[in-house]
Amino acid sequence: MEKVVEVEGSDEGKFEVTDLEKSNFVLSSPKHVADPVVYKLVRVDGNGRLVPATDDELMEVEGLLENEKREAHIVADTGQALGWTSNEVSSSGMPQLESSEGLSLSENTEADTEKLSTQLEETVPSSAQCLSDDHVTQPGTVGEYLKPLDGPIQGGSSTYAGYINSKPDFSKLKGEICLDNLSIKELHEVFKATFGRDTTVKDKLWLKRRITMGLTNSCDVSTTTFVIKDNKLVKKDNEDSSNNVNLATVKEDPAVAVEYNVDLLNSFSSQIDEHQTISAVRSENNVVENNLANEDLAADQRAAKRVRKPTKRYIEELSEAESKEYSGRLIASPKNIGVRPLPSICHAKPARNLPLEGRTVITRLDSLGGFGIQVPCVYRVRRSRPRKNVTALLKFHPSDMGMTATFIQRGLDVHGSQMGNESMTKVLEVKSIPKQTPQQFVAESNNEKSSTDLGQNMELNYVDTSGDTSDDNVVTVPTAKGGIRRKHHRAWTLSEVMKLVEGVSKYGAGRWSEIKRLAFASYSYRTSVDLKDKWRNLLKASFAQTPTDKGANSRKHPSMPIPAPILLRVRELAEMQAQGPSPNLSASKLLACGGGGSVNETRPGYL
DNA sequence: TTTAGGG
DNA sequence: CCCTAAA
Numbered sequence: 001m002e003k004v005v006e007v008e009g010s011d012e013g014k015f016e017v018t019d020l021e022k023s024n025f026v027l028s029s030p031k032h033v034a035d036p037v038v039y040k041l042v043r044v045d046g047n048g049r050l051v052p053a054t055d056d057e058l059m060e061v062e063g064l065l066e067n068e069k070r071e072a073h074i075v076a077d078t079g080q081a082l083g084w085t086s087n088e089v090s091s092s093g094m095p096q097l098e099s100s101e102g103l104s105l106s107e108n109t110e111a112d113t114e115k116l117s118t119q120l121e122e123t124v125p126s127s128a129q130c131l132s133d134d135h136v137t138q139p140g141t142v143g144e145y146l147k148p149l150d151g152p153i154q155g156g157s158s159t160y161a162g163y164i165n166s167k168p169d170f171s172k173l174k175g176e177i178c179l180d181n182l183s184i185k186e187l188h189e190v191f192k193a194t195f196g197r198d199t200t201v202k203d204k205l206w207l208k209r210r211i212t213m214g215l216t217n218s219c220d221v222s223t224t225t226f227v228i229k230d231n232k233l234v235k236k237d238n239e240d241s242s243n244n245v246n247l248a249t250v251k252e253d254p255a256v257a258v259e260y261n262v263d264l265l266n267s268f269s270s271q272i273d274e275h276q277t278i279s280a281v282r283s284e285n286n287v288v289e290n291n292l293a294n295e296d297l298a299a300d301q302r303a304a305k306r307v308r309k310p311t312k313r314y315i316e317e318l319s320e321a322e323s324k325e326y327s328g329r330l331i332a333s334p335k336n337i338g339v340r341p342l343p344s345i346c347h348a349k350p351a352r353n354l355p356l357e358g359r360t361v362i363t364r365l366d367s368l369g370g371f372g373i374q375v376p377c378v379y380r381v382r383r384s385r386p387r388k389n390v391t392a393l394l395k396f397h398p399s400d401m402g403m404t405a406t407f408i409q410r411g412l413d414v415h416g417s418q419m420g421n422e423s424m425t426k427v428l429e430v431k432s433i434p435k436q437t438p439q440q441f442v443a444e445s446n447n448e449k450s451s452t453d454l455g456q457n458m459e460l461n462y463v464d465t466s467g468d469t470s471d472d473n474v475v476t477v478p479t480a481k482g483g484i485r486r487k488h489h490r491a492w493t494l495s496e497v498m499k500l501v502e503g504v505s506k507y508g509a510g511r512w513s514e515i516k517r518l519a520f521a522s523y524s525y526r527t528s529v530d531l532k533d534k535w536r537n538l539l540k541a542s543f544a545q546t547p548t549d550k551g552a553n554s555r556k557h558p559s560m561p562i563p564a565p566i567l568l569r570v571r572e573l574a575e576m577q578a579q580g581p582s583p584n585l586s587a588s589k590l591l592a593c594g595g596g597g598s599v600n601e602t603r604p605g606y607l
Numbered sequence: 608t609t610t611a612g613g614g
Numbered sequence: 615c616c617c618t619a620a621a
Contacts (some may be wrong), residue, residue, distance in 0.1 A: 487615060513609055528609070533615070
């Protein structure tokens with residue numbers, strides 16, 4: 001039953017392959033065992049390469065899941081929508097998986113189940129084309145990892161972590177953060193600062209672990225003492241460097257077993273959450289599944305439900321006739337789950353919606369590599385930075401707006417190649433597709449040059465995630481011209497800041513686009529400008545304070561200040577860069593851009 | 608388009 | 615954060 005989210009290995013093939021999937025297959029009985037299906041969170045890069053899902057994406061997914069769980073019961077299918085099966089997987093193990101999955105999912109009637117399973121199949125055939133050669137070379141294994149939420153429950157499920165190596169750069173941060181002495185409340189604050197969202201988990205251990213993972217980018221947090229130093233977890237009881245995760249350690253804590261490559265380090269925590277969430281969701285959905293993989297998780301979920309935010313906001317936003325962005329969310333959030341858009345490589349076509357337990361699920365027909373697959377699609381619209389002329393469009397096409405709103409309400413899925421300036425038009429075009437389900441799809445051009453050329457493909461991003469996470473406050477600000485524009489605020493999480501710092505250290509301050517693209521590949525909502533601004537602020541902050549005290553950090557509670565260590569780092573970098581602009585810019589640049597091959601840059605040794 | 612700055 | 619001038 002467990003849902004597995006797979007993270008695609010980097011091009012460099014730095015991930016370790018696991019047989020986990022297999023073992024799971026064999027070990028677990030079809031019934032109880034989860035569907036062996038492995039999902040990967042990946043997205044397709046511009047050149048058609050599969051790249052690991054970014055933190056952002058993961059987080060989004062996570063958000064969705066959480067959201068979902070709050071939303072009473074949602075069909076089990078949701079979970080699946082989250083990931084994409086790797087090509088390899090699909091080609092080989094898929095068939096079997098399908099059935100089992102369908103069954104497992106179901107609370108539904110057989111018929112529905114079948115449909116579901118059908119929908120669920122998220123095969124992404126045509127491996128060769130999609131996958132980089134590296135991946136292709138390891139057909140059988142594929143860098144999939146299973147993350148059995150309830151490892152303990154199912155003996156079969158084994159955890160495996162193929163954590164290759166840590167990022168050197170992170171070790172630069174100085175100072176340590178001790179979680180041990182914090183109260184739950186404090187831990188919650190830290191948690192929020194770190195992940196940008198609240199948590200309802202009361203379990204200190206869990207919190208500490210999660211935070212540690214987030215800050216440490218490591219899954220090696222099986223320790224009971226949480227002191228983070230130099231971005232590494234310091235085990236007081238076990239003074240080992242813990243620089244790398246060792247499998248043994250990981251196994252101790254099944255919940256933490258993950259395989260990921262360097263690029264995904266930061267995604268790790270998110271993934272965990274995701275998995276957990278998924279499991280929880282599933283448990284709710286499947287009465288049969290009594291295995292609460294993680295009590296904490298379950299608790300979290302329940303709590304989450306209680307915390308669910310009122311709809312008011314959505315309504316307001318809708319009324320504002322805001323771009324579909326919001327409308328999408330508005331509609332989608334309640335009963336649907338967001339689904340990660342298919343890799344642009346694949347053609348996504350709106351297919352049909354199937355009634356499930358009274359609900360309709362929109363399915364998308366994905367034709368990949370000649371296969372036609374229906375996948376449940378529920379998209380949440382990403383709340384992206386408003387494309388400059390969203391408002392303009394509105395102005396120009398007031399009527400359109402109305403229409404759009406209509407579709408949205410009617411649950412049309414928008415099918416377009418891209419949400420650009422003409423997005424409006426496209427949306428309109430799509431409206432022709434009648435859908436009963438309240439769904440909205442918005443195609444958003446991906447940050448990277450990706451999807452664009454795939455005319456028919458749409459990049460669907462659901463987003464926001466955040467309803468739960470850092471509340472993306474969207475505040476309307478009166479414009480000088482009299483217009484009203486939205487100002488959304490997304491609090492910078494600690495991990496984001498850390499990434500930023502890391503990025504600056506790697507590529508140098510000023511090369512924001514680079515940083516955004518590489519080190520910051522995730523967080524799609526952070527633009528290079530944002531990075532720049534944030535850095536500016538960090539500099540200000542780092543110089544403004546801290547000169548004196550270095551050990552002691554934060555001053556005030558409000559908005560959990562940036563940990564001193566980070567500020568220190570920032571200052572260092574600032575000074576460092578002020579003096580000698582990075583030695584081999586060209587080198588790094590070449591590495592970064594040139595190959596197009598590796599996402600994981602192998603940095604020069606400096607820094 | 609991306610950066611740097613100002614607001 | 616947003617906006618804009620420059621490059």
